[in-house]
Amino acid sequence: MAASNSIEPRLFLNPIFTTSTTTNSSTSLHIQNFKLKLPHFPTKNPTLVFTLNSSSGSATTNNNNDNTIITPYPDDPDPEPVSAVSSEIRTRDGRDRRKIVKVAWEKLVRWSRTWRSKAKTDILERTNKVVVLGGGSFGTAMAAHVANKKSQLKVYMLMRDPAVCQSINEKHCNCRYFPEQKLPENVIATTDAKTALLGADYCLHAMPVQFSSSFLEGISDYVDPGLPFISLSKGLELNTLRMMSQIIPQALRNPRQPFIALSGPSFALELMNKLPTAMVVASKDRKLANAVQQLLASKHLRISTSSDVTGVEIAGALKNVLAIAAGIVVGMNLGNNSMAALVAQGCSEIRWLATKMGAKPATITGLSGTGDIMLTCFVNLSRNRTVGVRLGSGEKLDDILSSMNQVAEGVSTAGAVIALAQKYNVKMPVLTAVARIIDNELTPKKAVLELMSLPQVEEV
Numbered sequence: 001m002a003a004s005n006s007i008e009p010r011l012f013l014n015p016i017f018t019t020s021t022t023t024n025s026s027t028s029l030h031i032q033n034f035k036l037k038l039p040h041f042p043t044k045n046p047t048l049v050f051t052l053n054s055s056s057g058s059a060t061t062n063n064n065n066d067n068t069i070i071t072p073y074p075d076d077p078d079p080e081p082v083s084a085v086s087s088e089i090r091t092r093d094g095r096d097r098r099k100i101v102k103v104a105w106e107k108l109v110r111w112s113r114t115w116r117s118k119a120k121t122d123i124l125e126r127t128n129k130v131v132v133l134g135g136g137s138f139g140t141a142m143a144a145h146v147a148n149k150k151s152q153l154k155v156y157m158l159m160r161d162p163a164v165c166q167s168i169n170e171k172h173c174n175c176r177y178f179p180e181q182k183l184p185e186n187v188i189a190t191t192d193a194k195t196a197l198l199g200a201d202y203c204l205h206a207m208p209v210q211f212s213s214s215f216l217e218g219i220s221d222y223v224d225p226g227l228p229f230i231s232l233s234k235g236l237e238l239n240t241l242r243m244m245s246q247i248i249p250q251a252l253r254n255p256r257q258p259f260i261a262l263s264g265p266s267f268a269l270e271l272m273n274k275l276p277t278a279m280v281v282a283s284k285d286r287k288l289a290n291a292v293q294q295l296l297a298s299k300h301l302r303i304s305t306s307s308d309v310t311g312v313e314i315a316g317a318l319k320n321v322l323a324i325a326a327g328i329v330v331g332m333n334l335g336n337n338s339m340a341a342l343v344a345q346g347c348s349e350i351r352w353l354a355t356k357m358g359a360k361p362a363t364i365t366g367l368s369g370t371g372d373i374m375l376t377c378f379v380n381l382s383r384n385r386t387v388g389v390r391l392g393s394g395e396k397l398d399d400i401l402s403s404m405n406q407v408a409e410g411v412s413t414a415g416a417v418i419a420l421a422q423k424y425n426v427k428m429p430v431l432t433a434v435a436r437i438i439d440n441e442l443t444p445k446k447a448v449l450e451l452m453s454l455p456q457v458e459e460v
Contacts, residue, residue: 131203177268280303347370414434
């Protein structure tokens, strides 16, 4: 075939097959022509004919290539066997695919650079003081993260433990949670609420959910009515079923207190080590969400925004209960099949309840939903999963909790989740089983038997 008519590798879309059969009565020879038309083939005559000759009287199949001819359609003035160029097409096609991928990646990088060049940095420039409520592992990690973004920024940590406070100020480390990790020198610890809150531009709330209301009521006199609260806490208040978006403004006696929920798959230790992490900030105030995104985003922390506060909060609360169930599967050595089935069922239950409460389904399949669920259910660093593993191994809940130096929010949230499920008329067998195990009304073994005996129903 002439060079000007060379076949360029390309995807051939919508091929059209036609067939015809010719039989020679004297020789019992059947000639089968398969015509393959390629509408997008870049040649003058985009048709190939496959001619297969076979004898009806033969008891065996001839596998030689001699009786199978693949040629361009006869009206091609300069035919060339397709087999002669097929290897070249495959090679060139592979090169073209690599080129397409390279071009796509370069476009993505250019888009990213353009976006970054237009990104605003005024929020960080105008922020002089951030306060973190709580001296736990995640509060400490976020304090260090924000402090690292700007050396002139003062990051105050308000805590109750004088020993930890002294450790941070004198040795620049949290002796209780991160004794080997160095904190930035602009992280300052204090036990005085007025000192911590005075003049703060943003407040990161990192207290356990069950203690948040009383703690906030005690410091409410020092909180500016316009101070944005970024909640890092995940869970539901046991007696009231309230989320943090309800607890904070009510405890501060200010229904208009600016609120943002921060959630997503994130372990404190990995944040401290500056490993790549992605989270989401949710607020009904889009402008506020964008400001917090700018405040927190860095080279190793991606921050997405959302307006679905309910979805982000309820997913963050319920995943802790599901993580206990996942831990029980590990503790009982039930295998990978049961783990996958349990987590899939748990994800469905979370989606059922969250959407009934007004959450968006996309939120439940995003970072704060599926992302956080995967991290909490499958990784050993999870506190709630650890509780489940030990329950599944036969330990008593009281012994487990007394030996832990951090709060497993799923334990207290489980009962609240079931109350919410009843309120919204949602069946949640897996999460209900966890609540019954925590209340010592059901053993893990009995729970498994009951769950496996549930009616076989259509998946929804």
